[in-house]
Amino acid sequence: MATVTFENAQRWYPGNDKPTVPGINLEIQDGEFMVLVGPSGCGKSTTLRMLAGLEEINGGKIFIGDRDITNVAPKDRDIAMVFQNYALYPHMTVADNMAFALKMAKVPTDERNKRVAEAAKILGLEEFLERKPKALSGGQRQRVAMGRAIVRNPQVFCMDEPLSNLDAKMRVQTRTDIAKLQADLGVTTVYVTHDQVEAMTMGDRVAVMKLGELMQVDTPLNLYDKPVNLFVAGFIGSPQMNLIEAHAKDGQAQIGEYLVPVDPTASKKMQGDITVGVRPEAWQLVSANEGGLPVDVTVVEELGADGFVYGTCGVEGTPSNVIVRVTGRDHVQKGQTIYVTTDPKSVHVFDTETGERLSD
Numbered sequence: 001m002a003t004v005t006f007e008n009a010q011r012w013y014p015g016n017d018k019p020t021v022p023g024i025n026l027e028i029q030d031g032e033f034m035v036l037v038g039p040s041g042c043g044k045s046t047t048l049r050m051l052a053g054l055e056e057i058n059g060g061k062i063f064i065g066d067r068d069i070t071n072v073a074p075k076d077r078d079i080a081m082v083f084q085n086y087a088l089y090p091h092m093t094v095a096d097n098m099a100f101a102l103k104m105a106k107v108p109t110d111e112r113n114k115r116v117a118e119a120a121k122i123l124g125l126e127e128f129l130e131r132k133p134k135a136l137s138g139g140q141r142q143r144v145a146m147g148r149a150i151v152r153n154p155q156v157f158c159m160d161e162p163l164s165n166l167d168a169k170m171r172v173q174t175r176t177d178i179a180k181l182q183a184d185l186g187v188t189t190v191y192v193t194h195d196q197v198e199a200m201t202m203g204d205r206v207a208v209m210k211l212g213e214l215m216q217v218d219t220p221l222n223l224y225d226k227p228v229n230l231f232v233a234g235f236i237g238s239p240q241m242n243l244i245e246a247h248a249k250d251g252q253a254q255i256g257e258y259l260v261p262v263d264p265t266a267s268k269k270m271q272g273d274i275t276v277g278v279r280p281e282a283w284q285l286v287s288a289n290e291g292g293l294p295v296d297v298t299v300v301e302e303l304g305a306d307g308f309v310y311g312t313c314g315v316e317g318t319p320s321n322v323i324v325r326v327t328g329r330d331h332v333q334k335g336q337t338i339y340v341t342t343d344p345k346s347v348h349v350f351d352t353e354t355g356e357r358l359s360d
Contacts, residue, residue: 139174208232
């Protein structure tokens with residue numbers, strides 16, 4: 001296995017007035033599951049394809065271990081790619097699909113068969129080895145694509161949105177399978193997705209990208225608890241964080257006529273226009289006379305154990321939708337007005353102009 005290092009790696013497409021990836025610096029540890037996440041067009045797939053050798057690097061370097069692979073041909077990089085559309089050969093059986101790369105590398109037949117059998121056992125594909133891809137479900141095809149990567153015993157797995165063609169239930173099951181498989185094999189993995197739930201549930205660390213640049217690289221929990229800027233705060237979390245425009249006043253955040261107390265570490269740095277962030281689960285329901293923010297309920301998503309309330313606040317600076325998580329037994333109804341407050345320690349504070357985090 002090996003580390004992966006990007007040193008100011010840049011990709012500039014001909015005809016563009018600026019680079020898609022201006023110069024990424026990222027170190028991925030040996031055996032780590034690193035997820036690149038961000039909105040469409042943020043450069044995450046381009047970054048992965050630069051590592052795989054499918055995109056030319058216009059500047060900087062990429063290393064696998066101590067080996068500079070910047071100008072090495074894709075077939076010589078010792079990586080295995082899992083694509084979004086599976087890329088299986090329709091006329092070949094599952095076993096032949098999985099063994100194809102080994103056959104091209106002139107691996108002896110006995111060794112090929114042994115590796116395919118081992119991978120099929122790991123992936124639960126033993127009974128499907130003689131079938132062709134058209135006879136398989138989407139989830140089974142994805143496992144075949146994974147098997148084709150596994151048999152090569154690569155130093156690095158590269159996965160480009162491999163679950164995007166699966167239905168919701170299959171996605172949940174398959175992402176669990178991939179995370180467990182990666183942990184069992186211990187192969188350094190770079191995984192690209194636009195789905196931040198996938199990123200949070202699968203990655204050892206997550207790299208959040210915007211316009212080709214890294215916004216924050218951290219563990220899923222740290223990204224959630226301490227987003228470094230407004231972009232990460234709004235992107236990570238489902239449903240997303242409530243971001244409310246406010247003004248710093250006497251160490252508190254003034255939202256319309258309401259004063260929201262914030263953590264002392266942030267209050268010392270606040271001045272002028274600020275944005276406060278509150279996770280849906282951080283709101284607390286209070287009675288009307290306790291002075292909370294009023295929220296007129298427009299939609300209630302009942303999920304059983306808990307639910308999400310979407311409403312409008314009408315207070316200057318609040319977003320068009322205020323999202324509140326409630327327990328499944330709170331019995332909040334559409335059309336009702338609820339009142340919410342929060343603990344100062346649960347309030348994230350950002351500078352509105354720069355987007356930078358002010359809270360510790």
